[in-house]
Amino acid sequence: MAIQQLSLTHFRNIKAADIRPAGGLNLIHGANGSGKTSVLEAIWFLSLGRSFRSHQSQRVIQYEQEAFTLFARMGDEERLGFRRNRQGEVEARINGERPEKLAQLAKLLPLQLITPESFALLLDGPKARREYIDWGAFHSDPQFHLIWARCRRLLKQRNQLLRSQADDRQIAIWDKQLAHYSNELTLRRRAWVDSLNGVLKGIIGTFLPNVPVRVSFSQGWDSKTPIEQILESQLHRDKQLGYTVSGPHKADLRLRVNNIPVQDVLSRGQLKLLVCALKIAQGVLLSEQHQKQCIYLVDDLASELDSEKRTQLLSQLEQTGSQVFVTAIDPEQLAMMSWQRVFHVEHGQVTTKDS
Ligand SMILES: Nc1ncnc2c1ncn2[C@@H]1O[C@H](COP(=O)(O)OP(=O)(O)OP(=O)(O)O)[C@@H](O)[C@H]1O
CATH class of the missing domain: 1.20.1050.90 (RecF/RecN/SMC, N-terminal domain)
Incomplete structure (x- = not known):
């Protein structure tokens, strides 16, 4: 199931954002430190109740704010909400109801994350x-x-x-x-x-x-x-x-x-592609076996990859038929793809661009 609406409040440098992603390829671009990764981090938080960057969850709450709030509308009916304050109190909601376990969020929102740190897998x-x-x-x-x-x-x-x-x-x-x-x-x-x-x-x-x-x-x-x-x-x-x-x-x-062992023979770019292959295969298997689609979050896709490999990776992601969020500093490096929706982030402000 794809995210149709995503709202963030007081999350890292994003004071407030409300975006309508497309069901396929979404590009999020902007300068260093603008807040691109924070958008992916927010989606991750909504599914797993934690960050992929910091063990200290309160670090994501915007400076001088008491709490952050996230909301996502999935498909036509599912609504997920998540709020966390500086005291560590968490409020999660699925369609307005408190879930018995936070793991229910992860079941509704299965994710595959690929970041420059994903090399650690190998x-x-x-x-x-x-x-x-x-x-x-x-x-x-x-x-x-x-x-x-x-x-x-x-x-x-x-x-x-x-x-x-x-x-x-x-x-x-x-x-x-x-x-x-x-x-x-x-x-x-x-x-x-x-x-x-x-x-x-x-x-x-x-x-x-x-x-x-x-x-x-x-x-x-x-x-x-x-x-x-x-x-x-x-x-x-x-x-x-x-x-x-x-x-x-x-x-x-x-x-x-x-x-x-692959880490002793493959180049950085080849290792990155192998990690991507592992993550994509995991998602494909899930959809083949259980008709459940993962959402792919790919941070800084362009790093380590030449233009041909970037195209191959994006085509493979597109072929999964899943929703994909890709961040990039320079959108020109990924201009070979026809993006369904493009977002620009500047100092924590997220705007939708014509694709
Ligand atoms: N708790 C916080 N409150 C406010 N701002 C924060 C907080 N934590 C981090 N920041 C700032 O928010 C921004 C987060 O940027 P993010 O990592 O999302 O950027 P990015 O666009 O992915 O950058 P890059 O291209 O360098 O990876 C940074 O400018 C950082 O200094």
């Missing part, structure tokens, strides 16, 4: 890639969250027992359950990565032709050995360390070219 440790897999599996499998949460709790309990040097027999009782949920979780993660690979291959082929990127799932322990055996054989070492070394909490998505 450059940092496995945590971000594990979260990437889990986001996909969570949206595609109704059982996933429950199994994921059980596994997490059991691991936490095991680690506590390890630290307190509990009796081996007591730990073995927990290990039985942990092994069961680890296998269930792994099965689901693997199934999701398998479906992802089908979609991803085509997109990578367009963005990076002749670069043989191989994407594989690593479950977090030696795949030839049952997890029960791993937990048992590593118990002594785990006790010494005070935590569980191997298990589903170490799962990863491995991306390699000629068996070398």
Whole structure:
């Protein structure tokens, strides 16, 4: 579902803005510090109740103001509202009603975010890639969250027992359950990565032709050995360390070219395209499996990419049929696309331009 109206009040340097985005490609341009990213950040806030730039949510409230307010109208009927004040009090609304959980906002407004920092998905440790897999599996499998949460709790309990040097027999009782949920979780993660690979291959082929990127799932322990055996054989070492070394909490998505990790061989531009391919594939899979469209937020699309690659990326985004918000300093760099709607931001003032 697309955002048809978006209002921001006292959000970063935007005192008040009310925009009507198009259902397809939207361009937001303006000088450095004008407030372009803040518009994307506001959409992110409305879905997830937090920023993608700062852990301190009060930082987004406009200086000298008490609170910020966001509102979005989606499709014909859904209305989402979000307000947060300096004391951290949050008010969320879905069609005028308080949602039971903030996660309901995220379900209505699934987003894919691509920023210059998204490289972290490939450059940092496995945590971000594990979260990437889990986001996909969570949206595609109704059982996933429950199994994921059980596994997490059991691991936490095991680690506590390890630290307190509990009796081996007591730990073995927990290990039985942990092994069961680890296998269930792994099965689901693997199934999701398998479906992802089908979609991803085509997109990578367009963005990076002749670069043989191989994407594989690593479950977090030696795949030839049952997890029960791993937990048992590593118990002594785990006790010494005070935590569980191997298990589903170490799962990863491995991306390699000629068996070398992508971060060691690809250029910055190629890495950016690979991150974009991963995000787009996740969105495409969601719409194929659940007829749910993600909204794509792309901050500073032009950076690191040459003109041909910019065109390819925008065409691929357009082909998803989803709503897309792209920010750019210089709209000329993206003039090859026919934008459905163009917004100009200057000192926090957002105006709609004729496209
Ligand atoms: N809490 C706040 N209150 C008022 N202004 C703020 C607040 N936090 C940040 N700002 C200002 O708001 C602006 C936010 O800009 P934003 O990051 O959205 O710009 P941008 O157009 O994306 O810039 P760039 O092209 O450099 O990335 C900056 O000028 C920043 O100094």
